[in-house]
Amino acid sequence: xxxxxxxxxxxxxxxxxxxxxxxxxxxxxxxxxxxxxxxxxxxxxxxxxxxxxxxxxxxxxxxxxxxxxxxxxxxxxxxxxxxxxxxxxxxxxxxxxxxxxxxxxxxxxxxxxxxxxxxxxxxxxxxxxxxxxxxxxxxxxxxxxxxxxxxxxxxxxxxxxxxxxxxxxxxxxxxxxxxxxxxxxxxxxxxxxxxx
Amino acid sequence: xxxxxxxxxxxxxxxxxxxxxxxxxxxxxxxxxxxxxxxxxxxxxxxxxxxxxxxxxxxxxxxxxxxxxxxxxxxxxxxxxxxxxxxxxxxxxxxxxxxxxxxxxxxxxxxxxxxxxxxxxxxxxxxxxxxxxxxxxxxxxxxxxxxxxxxxxxxxxxxxxxxxxxxxxxxxxxxxxxxxxxxxxxxxxxxxxxxxxxxxxxxxxxxxxxxxxxx
Numbered sequence: 232x233x234x235x236x237x238x239x240x241x242x243x244x245x246x247x248x249x250x251x252x253x254x255x256x257x258x259x260x261x262x263x264x265x266x267x268x269x270x271x272x273x274x275x276x277x278x279x280x281x282x283x284x285x286x287x288x289x290x291x292x293x294x295x296x297x298x299x300x301x302x303x304x305x306x307x308x309x310x311x312x313x314x315x316x317x318x319x320x321x322x323x324x325x326x327x328x329x330x331x332x333x334x335x336x337x338x339x340x341x342x343x344x345x346x347x348x349x350x351x352x353x354x355x356x357x358x359x360x361x362x363x364x365x366x367x368x369x370x371x372x373x374x375x376x377x378x379x380x381x382x383x384x385x386x387x388x389x390x391x392x393x394x395x396x397x398x399x400x401x402x403x404x405x406x407x408x409x410x411x412x413x414x415x416x417x418x419x420x421x422x423x424x425x426x427x
Numbered sequence: 428x429x430x431x432x433x434x435x436x437x438x439x440x441x442x443x444x445x446x447x448x449x450x451x452x453x454x455x456x457x458x459x460x461x462x463x464x465x466x467x468x469x470x471x472x473x474x475x476x477x478x479x480x481x482x483x484x485x486x487x488x489x490x491x492x493x494x495x496x497x498x499x500x501x502x503x504x505x506x507x508x509x510x511x512x513x514x515x516x517x518x519x520x521x522x523x524x525x526x527x528x529x530x531x532x533x534x535x536x537x538x539x540x541x542x543x544x545x546x547x548x549x550x551x552x553x554x555x556x557x558x559x560x561x562x563x564x565x566x567x568x569x570x571x572x573x574x575x576x577x578x579x580x581x582x583x584x585x586x587x588x589x590x591x592x593x594x595x596x597x598x599x600x601x602x603x604x605x606x607x608x609x610x611x612x613x614x615x616x617x618x619x620x621x622x623x624x625x626x627x628x629x630x631x632x633x634x635x636x637x638x639x640x641x642x
Contacts, residue, residue: 309457310604313503313591321515333579336514336587 238359244284256301268292275301276345299342308351312337318348430496430594439598444623446596446603453604461593461604468502473509473525474532480548481532488555489585498595503588504528514583518576527572527580534570600625 239246252258262268270286272279275297287293302308302318309315320338339349347354365371447465450458471479479501486500487493507513513524521527532547535558539547543554550558565574589595596603602622612619 305454306456309460310453310606311457311460311591313587314457314460316507316512319515321513324516325519326516327519331518331576333583334514334516336583 234363235359244288253303253305256303262292262294266292268294270294271296274298274345275343277347278345280344280347297343301343302348304351318342320346430492430498430598440625440627441597441600441623442626444597444600444602444621446593446601449603449608449621452608454606457604457606464503464592468499469506471502471505473505474501474528477536477546477548478529478532479505481536481546482528484548484550484555485532485535485559485581486585486588488552488559489581490589493552496594498589498592500585500588503591504584507584507587518573518580520573521576521580524580524584527577528584530570531572531577531581534572537570 269291270283270293272283272293272295275283275295279295283293283295300307300317308318315337318340319336320341324334326332326334337349339346342348360367447461450462453461474482482504483501486504487497490498490500492498492500508525508528511525517523517527522530535547538558539545539550539554542558543550547555547558562569562574563578568574569577590599593603600623602619610619618624
């Protein structure tokens with residue numbers, strides 16, 4: 232556990248509970264145009280947001296600029312493709328040539344979150360132990376579809392879990408020991424198919 | 428709610444499915460949006476009245492909508508054009524989407540009057556189809572608009588509009604919005620309790636309405 236303590240000392244983000252709420256935009260620190268800050272980041276996408284979080288936790292004053300809205304998902308987002316048009320990145324482009332290939336229509340994404348809004352920003356956070364599966368659990372994934380040696384299967388939630396289909400077309404397997412996760416209520420699931 | 432299918436599809440593929448019946452499981456914002464599509468199709472503001480009639484006829488022919496109930500395609504397409512809600516890109520040889528729609532609608536009317544002596548909206552379905560088939564098969568420009576690219580644009584808008592309707596979802600067996608309920612029975616050939624087994628019209632009697640469960 233010493234190594235986990237070292238990780239936590241260096242980066243506590245894995246142990247933080249989600250703090251986002253409907254009023255998060257109001258509760259954030261705001262600076263006036265006259266204030267001097269350490270850093271200005273243009274773009275609140277995956278890169279900009281991560282840099283902002285890390286540096287501000289280290290004590291930097293950081294201002295982020297974002298051209299598009301600060302979404303409030305419960306109010307602004309819908310579970311509907313046509314209704315999600317406002318999330319798509321639709322800056323003007325022209326396609327040309329002898330046989331121009333039509334571009335996609337629902338490219339990710341705009342607003343705070345950047346292309347992360349394309350999947351509603353849902354990414355189950357890896358636990359530090361997920362990066363030490365061979366050391367801790369005795370196995371390592373060999374590729375996208377399965378594992379080579381012994382497997383451990385845990386299912387923390389039946390909701391939105393990939394089923395144990397026999398074709399191996401399920402999600403990328405991760406073996407996560409639920410007793411190591413600090414947030415028991417998180418609906419994470421992991422299902423690993425035994426590969427002979 | 429079933430949309431009338433073409434004659435050769437003598438039975439619904441997913442008999443008994445109704446995505447709207449699952450409305451209680453959707454989040455508020457999604458519910459309001461989807462129900463408004465059915466209850467209050469947006470008012471037409473981009474097209475003029477004559478343009479609206481031609482565009483409605485065009486869209487109905489593209490999606491094979493011959494009778495009621497029908498998805499109000501022209502309302503949905505018009506709303507996008509009024510808001511400038513394009514895909515963001517356009518072909519170098521085509522103008523912006525809004526202008527393409529206005530021009531193509533005008534040319535459809537011109538072609539119909541020249542051929543049949545009536546406007547496109549007043550022509551018979553067969554006459555409308557003949558004009559459209561001609562454009563679909565064209566390798567060159569039609570009234571200055573590259574036919575293949577125009578066809579692509581028409582269909583993009585038409586299909587986006589059509590498949591935004593819960594009635595179209597029922598036709599293809601798509602159960603509708605999934606948040607916050609989620610899915611419990613993921614996997615090939617597995618269905619949620621509210622999904623209906625595919626009953627291909629080729630089966631005698633139009634197939635069975637088998638609901639939910641595993642394969």
